[in-house]
Each structure stands twice: as structure tokens, then as C-alpha cells.
Amino acid sequence: MSKRLFGLLLVLPALAVIVLLFIVPLAASVIGAFEVTGAYGLGNFVKAFELYRNDTIFTVLIVSLSTVLIGLFSIAIGGYLTLGENPRAVAILRWLYRWPMFIPFIVVGQILRTFLAKNGLMNNLLINAGVITPLQATAFLDWRGIVIAFVWKQVPFVALLVAGAMASIDRGTIEAARNLGASRLRILIEIVVPQIATTLLVGLILSFVTMMSVLSVPLMVNAQSPTMLTADIAFRINAYGDYGVANALGLISLVITSGVAWIYLRHTMKERA
Amino acid sequence: MKTILQATLALGLVASPAKAAELTVLTAGDQNMVDYINDYLGPLFEKENPGNTVRVVGTGPGDAGSQKITERFKAQADAGSEKWDTDVAVVHEKFAGPMVTAGYLEAYRPKIDTGKMVTRANADMALGSNVSGYVMPMFNSQTAIAYNPAMVPNPPKSYDELVAWAKEHPKQFGYNGIKGGASGVSFVMGWIYAYGEGDAKKLMNGPFDEAETKKWDKAFASLKEFTTNATLTPGNAGTLDMLSRGEIAMGPVWVDMFYSWQADGRLPPELKLVLPAPGMPGQPMHYVIPAKSANEALAEKFVALATSPEVQADGIVKKFNWYPGIDAEFVKPKLDEATWNKLFVDISPEDLAKYGKPFPIAPYNKAILEAYERQTAN
Numbered sequence: 001m002s003k004r005l006f007g008l009l010l011v012l013p014a015l016a017v018i019v020l021l022f023i024v025p026l027a028a029s030v031i032g033a034f035e036v037t038g039a040y041g042l043g044n045f046v047k048a049f050e051l052y053r054n055d056t057i058f059t060v061l062i063v064s065l066s067t068v069l070i071g072l073f074s075i076a077i078g079g080y081l082t083l084g085e086n087p088r089a090v091a092i093l094r095w096l097y098r099w100p101m102f103i104p105f106i107v108v109g110q111i112l113r114t115f116l117a118k119n120g121l122m123n124n125l126l127i128n129a130g131v132i133t134p135l136q137a138t139a140f141l142d143w144r145g146i147v148i149a150f151v152w153k154q155v156p157f158v159a160l161l162v163a164g165a166m167a168s169i170d171r172g173t174i175e176a177a178r179n180l181g182a183s184r185l186r187i188l189i190e191i192v193v194p195q196i197a198t199t200l201l202v203g204l205i206l207s208f209v210t211m212m213s214v215l216s217v218p219l220m221v222n223a224q225s226p227t228m229l230t231a232d233i234a235f236r237i238n239a240y241g242d243y244g245v246a247n248a249l250g251l252i253s254l255v256i257t258s259g260v261a262w263i264y265l266r267h268t269m270k271e272r273a
Numbered sequence: 274m275k276t277i278l279q280a281t282l283a284l285g286l287v288a289s290p291a292k293a294a295e296l297t298v299l300t301a302g303d304q305n306m307v308d309y310i311n312d313y314l315g316p317l318f319e320k321e322n323p324g325n326t327v328r329v330v331g332t333g334p335g336d337a338g339s340q341k342i343t344e345r346f347k348a349q350a351d352a353g354s355e356k357w358d359t360d361v362a363v364v365h366e367k368f369a370g371p372m373v374t375a376g377y378l379e380a381y382r383p384k385i386d387t388g389k390m391v392t393r394a395n396a397d398m399a400l401g402s403n404v405s406g407y408v409m410p411m412f413n414s415q416t417a418i419a420y421n422p423a424m425v426p427n428p429p430k431s432y433d434e435l436v437a438w439a440k441e442h443p444k445q446f447g448y449n450g451i452k453g454g455a456s457g458v459s460f461v462m463g464w465i466y467a468y469g470e471g472d473a474k475k476l477m478n479g480p481f482d483e484a485e486t487k488k489w490d491k492a493f494a495s496l497k498e499f500t501t502n503a504t505l506t507p508g509n510a511g512t513l514d515m516l517s518r519g520e521i522a523m524g525p526v527w528v529d530m531f532y533s534w535q536a537d538g539r540l541p542p543e544l545k546l547v548l549p550a551p552g553m554p555g556q557p558m559h560y561v562i563p564a565k566s567a568n569e570a571l572a573e574k575f576v577a578l579a580t581s582p583e584v585q586a587d588g589i590v591k592k593f594n595w596y597p598g599i600d601a602e603f604v605k606p607k608l609d610e611a612t613w614n615k616l617f618v619d620i621s622p623e624d625l626a627k628y629g630k631p632f633p634i635a636p637y638n639k640a641i642l643e644a645y646e647r648q649t650a651n
Contacts, residue, residue: 051646113507119518139520141507224505225450225650235452238337240639 033247044248051232051245056252058226062143063211066150067204073151074159074203078196079188082166083174101156108149109220116140116148116221145221146228150211158203165196198267205264209257229253293324294568296575299345300331300363301338302558305533305593307331313588318575325571335454339368346377346563357565360572363411366395366556367635370402379562379569380406385577390599395557401479401634408559409580410598412589415528415555415629416459417546417620419513424522431550432467436495438523439502447504447512447521451645454509455556458642460525461496462632463553465641468492473551476633476641486640493648500649513540525553528620532594546619552628557598582607590616596625 036043077097084090100108115121118139126132140148169192177187193200218228229249236246296318300306307329315327332338342362349357364372372378382388383406393413397405418435420428424445429435439446449457466473471488504521506512512524513531517540526546534540560576562569578584585597586607594616597604601622605613617625632638 051643051651054651117515117518118520219453220507222507227452231452234337238335238340239451239642241340241343 029247029250032243033251035244035247044244045252047245048248048252052229052249054226055229055232058143059212059229059253060256062146062228063150063208066147066154066211067208069147069151070154070158070207071200071204073155074162075188075193075200077155077159078162078166079184079192081163082192083184083188097159098156100153101160103153105149105153105214106216106220108153109217112145112149112152113141113220116145141221142224143222146217149217149221150214154207154211158200158207161199161203162196165199166192169195198271201267202264205260208260212253212257293326294571296325296327296360296568296571297358298327298329298361298363298575299342299359300329301333301335301342301365302331302363303334304331306363306558309588309593313592314579314584317584318578321578322571322574327575336365336367339365343368343372343377346372347375349565350375350377355565356567357563358567359563360566360568361575362561362563363558364561365558366399366632367638369399369404369408369559369561370635372561373402373404373407377563378407379564379566381562381573381576382406382409385409385573385580387577387580387582387599390580390582390603392600393557395631396559396598398478399559400632400638401481401636404559408561409576410557411560411579412529412585412593412595412598413555413557414595415548415620415625416456416463416525416553417528417531417548418523418553419516419526419531419544419546420523421516421519421541421544423543424519428523428545428547429549430547432464435523435549436499439499442522443502444504445522446502447506447515447524449506449508449512450650451642453507453511456509456512456525456527457506459554459632461645462638462641463549463551463630464496465489465492465633466630467551468495473630476637477631479634479637481634481636485637486644489641489644490648493644496645497649516544517541528555528596529594532615536594548620548624548628550628552630554630554632555596556632 033044034040034042077093081090081094084093103111116139117123118137120139122140123132123137127134127137173191173195174187177191182190213230214228215230215234218231219234222228222231229252233246233249236242236249298310298315300310310327310329315329318327319325332341342359342364345359346357382391388409391410393410395413396408396410397403399408418428422428425438429438435446448460451458451461466476469476469489469492471485475482475485504515506515506521506524509527509530512521512526513534515521516524516526517534528546531540531544531546535542535544560579562572562576566572579588580599582599582603585599585604589595589597590604590608591612596616633641
């Protein structure tokens, strides 16, 4: 047996798994998006556009806003872990910040549903602390709830990556800047962040894609309309048994995520080259 | 889930002796449906039919659960399986018709004794499809408006009064739209019955007429205006949650859920129900037996037991606060007066007869949901 054939044989099981369990279902879903009662056409997309245009825009806005906030918070956490001067505060932060990473999205939804409600824990605390009066209390169970859930859950993940990257940069540059009298904020923005930008970007892209696929949070936290595409896909299948439009919506979110995936691929290619 | 796994495992172990059959029951609906069969109906059946066991599989709440059962039947029919892996299924009304049309079901009702005790029209016509003989209602459930008498001293008797009240009390009425459970869907259907300019009877009985779907524009425009003044709640349970926390004063709920929550102490005891004119829809859950069940005779016995007056009284009415699936006349003698009256405290039998409506037939149902998405939610 030639060496080449043998190599092919070795890779075959893995390849078969990928083709059968990943490529085939994906292709079926993409083809299904164009199927309209037996024939092929764009009917599903027309309906998806007509009914879920606002939801698509909403989804992109919510996920983008969350991504930006995740970036800011994880830089803040990573920055404090690297540049913080109070060892006890750094230790506490290091111990605390990772917790949400191990909590599934559905539990996040369930926690926030009671926390953010009008008479929920958050408002009760604020009222007892005298920050707001009972009449001013409003529920955060709308788009704000989704953003809070996403940020709360994804910040630790990105912060972990960012903090790791920050810890491995050359301390010399930081010390030099500090000797020259730069403030910590300035060091963070001008020296540290540019050096870990790639890691940050990768973390944010992975978060973006994860958030695009979350169903439990919009279902549990956001009762309002517009809602996220995942909730619409579930609704299309559950209420109408309509896989066509559901597939079309799936393809639309796939197009959105492939936008960021493209940035990711370009970066990894550049790194390898 | 864990109990299901354990139960399945345990049943698998004890079910091995020869001749003993294992009856597989699929049920759509919330966890309470699985619990009902696991904790109550299954053990009862096993006691009456020694050696046989009941295995129950929950397929999930709402239409999604019934959709999964339909897809399972379709897969086995398409594959040409001789014996299917399901003996009895509990499905939502909307799915009974398509299952009959596709030839998935056995016409078993004439074969069992309790078949004659079913008198409600929805056992013969399920949302416009003739299902006579193929289904036995497990129970009937109804939606109504729950309200807090402290905040609503004079509950609205009709949709008109409700609209007027909601205008005076912004954000005090809450419902869950159409994506978070059927109590919101039911409220929207009731809205179209009340304000759609077509014939509500036609929506409930058919036949489907495309022209009818064009008559709802005004109703949806007014619903949109109404909704901006209302609070949207996250789901059937979400409405009850918000009612119990006092965040809203009124909202559509399922009657059985309302009473069960109240019995568990999850809802304040002073909350009450009202069924406004011209009415809101309710629906039955149906027992069906697939045409190619492996244990046909046993499956029929199971449904006969489940729809017997004793089980309907003790299991359906007393334990779950559902309205019975068979004629109430057969169930009433088996119940103490207090339990019977509890079901009709706020909503009298007359109210129920006058204002308890079926859901629209499937094509109208779909058209109304889509029109809502297009005109009210967008």
C-alpha cells in the first residue's frame, strides 16, 4: 500500500464523522432554506424578511453592544489583575471573576429573571438602600436584561484570555512607562491593550458567535418584541412546524456569524504566515 | 429528567420476565403530564394488570411536544416499520386531525366502554378535522383572566370592559404575547373572536376561506395599541409570577395552572378568575393509539382506565384541577361536593358553556399567529 493511500485511510474515520455529523446536516439545512412546498425559491427568505426584519436588526445590535461591553469589562478586569497595586484586591478579583463561566446560560436566565424583575432582588436592594423609591422601580426584563445576561456570562471567558495574554507580555515596557511617570490608565490603554489586541479580538469573536446561538436567555428574560432570531427559529418550528422559514432564519444568522468568522480566519492565517 | 431516567432504567430491569408487556406512553405537555402518568396512572394500571409495566416519555411542553410525536410517527410510517415503538400518545388538539388524515391512528373509541361517555363536540371535531372515534379527551382545559381583587374591585365582564380598564390602568394588564405559551395565544384568539370583523363561528368550525383572513386588520391595529399599554410577560408561568408579585393586576392564565399554583401556595389565595364575553379558547389533550401499536389490546385497556369516571374524578379533577375529558355527569357522583365546586367557584358552569370557546381551526390559527407577528409585534 502506498504511503499516500495509507495516510488517507488513517484520516478517513475522522473525515467521515465530520461529513456525516456536520457537513450533511448543515447542507440539508441550507438547502431546506430554499425549499418552498416542493419547489425551490426565495419564498422563505421573503417571509423571514417580512416578519423578522426587526428581529434581525435587534439581534445584531444586542450582540454587538454586548460584545463591546464584554471587551471593555474584560480589559478592565485583566488590567487590574496586571497593574493592580493592592495584592488583596487582586487576589479577591482573581478568585471571583471566573465564576459565571461555569454557570450555563439557562441558569443565568433563571437567575436574572428573578433578580431583574420589577419587585426582584435588584430593585429591592436599591429601594432599601434609598437609591430609588418603590414607584421608580422598573423591570429590566427586556433588551437590557439580555445584554446584562450576555455580558455577565461572557466577560469571565474573555477576561481569562485577556488576563493570560497580559500576564505574558514583557513587564519591562510597563515598568519603563511607569518610571517615565505614565498613569496606570494610560499604560493600560497605550501599552498593554495594543499588545494583547489579537487575543482580545479572538475572545470577542468567539463570544459573538456564542451569543448569536443562545436561545434560553431571550426566551426567559425578554418577553418583549422584537426578540432574538433564535427565539423566532424555535417559534417557527414549534408553532407552525415550518422548517423552511426556520432554515432561512438559521442561514441569515449563519451569514452574520460568518462575517466575524472571516475576520477570525484572516487573523489566524496572518499569524501562521 | 433524572426521575425519568431512573424510572426507565428500573422499568427496563423489571420488564424482562417473559410475556409481560411494556406499554410505552408518549406525552406532550409540561412535566406535570409525565408526573401524572409516572406517579398516578402508571402504578394504577400496573396494579390492575399485574406483570405489565408502563414506560412514559415526555416530549416537551406546548405544540413543540406534539410536533415531536407527529415527527416520530411519520418517521416510522415512512420507514415502513411493522410495529411502532409507541402504544399510547397524549397530544394537543391541533395535531389530532393531521394524525388521522395521515393514517397514523387506530379508531379505538367504539371498542372501549368509556367511549360512550364522551359528549363534548371537540372529541369529534378537532379544530376543523373529523377525529371521531380516533381520540379520547384526557381532560379539557380553559383559559381565563386572573385578577387581583384588591387592585380590580369590579372585574371586566367583556373584552370591551377589559380594554377600557387597561386604558385607565397602563401596564397593569399583562399577557405573554404569542411566543411564550398558549395563554397569550388564547387571549389573542379571543381578541379576534371579539373584534375580527368576520364570523367567529367560521374561525372555530371552518371551512377555511382566504377572504376571512383579510378582515382582521382593524382588530390587530387596536390590539397593537392595547399592547403598548400592557405589560408583556415571559410565558404562562411568567404571567402568574408577575401576578403573585403584584407587578400586574390582571392577565390571561390557564385555569388548571392557576388553581394548582394556588394550591401550592405560589399564588396569593385572594386572586380570582373571570371569563369575559365573548369568550376565550380552551383545549383538550387527546389520548391516541397509533395504528401499529405493538400492544394494542393493552393500550386500549390503558385509555379505558384513564378515561374511567373514577380516574377522571380522582386524577384529573381532584389532583390537577382540570375539567374532565368525559361528560361531567359521569364524574360528578365520584367527587365530594367541595372538590367539584372548587372548579366552578369563579367560573360557573353556565359561564363555561357560554364563553368557553375552542381555538380556531388550524389554517386560521396559523393565519392569525402570522398576522399578529406581522401587524402587532412588528
